[in-house]
Amino acid sequence: MKKMAFLLAVLVNGIVSPSYGQLSIDDCYKKAQANYPLVKQYGLIEQAKEYNLSNANKGYLPQFALSAKASYQSDVTKIPISLPNMQIKGINKDQYQSVIEVNQTIWDGGIIRNQKKITEAGSVLEKQKLDVDMYTINERVNQLFFGILLLDEQIRQNILLQDELKRNYAQVSSYLANGIANQADLDAIKVNQLNTTQRKVELEATRKAYREMLSALIGESIKEGDYLIKPSTIESASLSTTINRPELQLFDAQKQQLETQKEMINARNLPKLGLFVQGGYSNPALNMLKSEFSTYYIAGARLTWNFGGLYTKKNDKRLLENNQQNVAIQKETFLFNTNLKMTQQSHEIEKMKQLMQDDDEIIRLRTNIKNAAEVKVKNGTLSVTELLREINSEDQAKQNKALHEIQLIMSIYNYKNSTNN
Numbered sequence: 001m002k003k004m005a006f007l008l009a010v011l012v013n014g015i016v017s018p019s020y021g022q023l024s025i026d027d028c029y030k031k032a033q034a035n036y037p038l039v040k041q042y043g044l045i046e047q048a049k050e051y052n053l054s055n056a057n058k059g060y061l062p063q064f065a066l067s068a069k070a071s072y073q074s075d076v077t078k079i080p081i082s083l084p085n086m087q088i089k090g091i092n093k094d095q096y097q098s099v100i101e102v103n104q105t106i107w108d109g110g111i112i113r114n115q116k117k118i119t120e121a122g123s124v125l126e127k128q129k130l131d132v133d134m135y136t137i138n139e140r141v142n143q144l145f146f147g148i149l150l151l152d153e154q155i156r157q158n159i160l161l162q163d164e165l166k167r168n169y170a171q172v173s174s175y176l177a178n179g180i181a182n183q184a185d186l187d188a189i190k191v192n193q194l195n196t197t198q199r200k201v202e203l204e205a206t207r208k209a210y211r212e213m214l215s216a217l218i219g220e221s222i223k224e225g226d227y228l229i230k231p232s233t234i235e236s237a238s239l240s241t242t243i244n245r246p247e248l249q250l251f252d253a254q255k256q257q258l259e260t261q262k263e264m265i266n267a268r269n270l271p272k273l274g275l276f277v278q279g280g281y282s283n284p285a286l287n288m289l290k291s292e293f294s295t296y297y298i299a300g301a302r303l304t305w306n307f308g309g310l311y312t313k314k315n316d317k318r319l320l321e322n323n324q325q326n327v328a329i330q331k332e333t334f335l336f337n338t339n340l341k342m343t344q345q346s347h348e349i350e351k352m353k354q355l356m357q358d359d360d361e362i363i364r365l366r367t368n369i370k371n372a373a374e375v376k377v378k379n380g381t382l383s384v385t386e387l388l389r390e391i392n393s394e395d396q397a398k399q400n401k402a403l404h405e406i407q408l409i410m411s412i413y414n415y416k417n418s419t420n421n
Contacts, residue, residue: 024229028141028218035219036137041130049123056119059112060105068098077288092291097282109270114263121257128253131246138417144214146410149230151207153402158200161395165193172384185384192388231409240421243338251331258320265316271305338418345415352408359401366394
């Protein structure tokens with residue numbers, strides 16, 4: 001009774017004491033996502049998108065170009081006539097020119113608009129790739145979180161077993177004093193006690209390692225006094241067959257990016273219209289017969305249409321369509337494999353539920369057998385070794401129940417992780 005009161009006090013203090021912390025699996029998901037170094041890439045992707053959009057918008061600004069040249073040519077244009085009393089000076093063979101030109105795009109066929117759409121689609125695609133990588137963290141959290149819960153249950157059961165062995169050690173000691181048992185019986189219980197103590201050391205060491213790994217994953221220290229909140233099977237049992245994994249959004253983003261690339265192919269094969277202004281300082285200038293440095297300007301409109309892209313336009317589109325079909329196959333394959341995994345996990349959940357149906361009855365029967373064995377030992381009709389076997393069998397039944405319960409909850413959360421629901 002005192003032990004029960006002590007355990008109850010520890011449990012209550014663990015719940016209400018401000019020195020102890022509680023951590024749910026949903027908390028771990030959020031903290032792990034926020035703490036993972038890869039999360040910093042979201043900001044970098046957004047910055048890169050803004051830079052690329054800004055660069056694309058600058059395509060509408062006037063474009064300046066400066067050029068200069070000096071040349072010497074072997075011959076020049078000459079006027080094939082001669083007039084009396086008049087000397088017509090020829091053009092110099094050495095010529096000099098510096099020109100500044102300003103071009104203003106009026107219509108680029110939609111290249112800048114489509115370049116911005118490609119930038120937006122590329123940014124979405126990169127974020128979706130990152131979402132897929134970040135989502136894998138949940139599986140790691142599941143392994144560590146439920147691993148700790150299972151170890152907690154095993155440690156708790158180990159403590160109960162130690163108490164049971166301690167009680168039996170005291171009883172056999174009294175039997176030894178009364179001549180009912182011998183020293184070998186007492187030694188057998190002692191060996192079991194030592195084995196149980198060693199097992200507890202192993203469990204606590206493994207739990208410490210798991211706790212430190214989970215702490216590193218969520219970026220928050222999980223102290224020895226903290227405990228993880230075990231989800232109830234009722235709260236966890238809401239399962240959906242709808243798949244909302246980030247991989248599906250990734251496939252859609254890949255398809256959208258290919259669509260924008262198709263539009264860019266059309267834009268590149270349309271005519272371009274712009275205005276231009278040239279200002280120069282050269283010798284000769286626009287007047288070829290005036291052999292001296294002069295300034296000049298030329299203004300006008302320019303229409304260009306490159307027909308070379310029309311040769312490959314059809315094949316370029318076919319390549320993009322081929323890539324779209326490849327994306328569709330990848331999506332279909334992902335859904336197929338995920339549904340297979342969900343089917344396997346559903347059967348695992350049902351198996352755990354069926355196993356748990358008999359756990360309590362097995363424990364009850366094992367406890368009855370153990371109690372009967374204790375009476376027989378007391379009456380001298382059963383050996384201590386056989387009693388220890390029944391004690392271990394009862395302990396194993398209790399451990400199996402704890403294992404099945406944690407495995408059921410973990411199977412449910414693995415299923416949820418497969419569907420993202």
